[in-house]
Amino acid sequence: MVVVRLRQRRLTAVLTQAELAQRAGVSEATVVAAEQGKRVRISTVRKLAEALGVAPGVLTTEASPTAGSLEDGP
DSSP: OBBSSHHHHHHHTTOOHHHHHHHHTSOHHHHHHHHTTOBOOHHHHHHHHHHHTBOHHHHBTTSOTTOOBGGGOO
16 A cells, blocks of 8 residues: 655654654654555554554545544544
């Protein structure tokens, strides 16, 4: 899955790549790769989204950038 809005959301949250990686439980290299538009696993997208407090679709090409946060719920 291609993550298209990760960097924007990370910067809005005032996090470094290393800080986001630590919060999400992934490597910093994974965050870098995702921000560069490389494909990442859906499980990784979920971890990154959770660490940023947004729904996974917010970070991908599958939803608009204004989609709700995880707290919005179904």
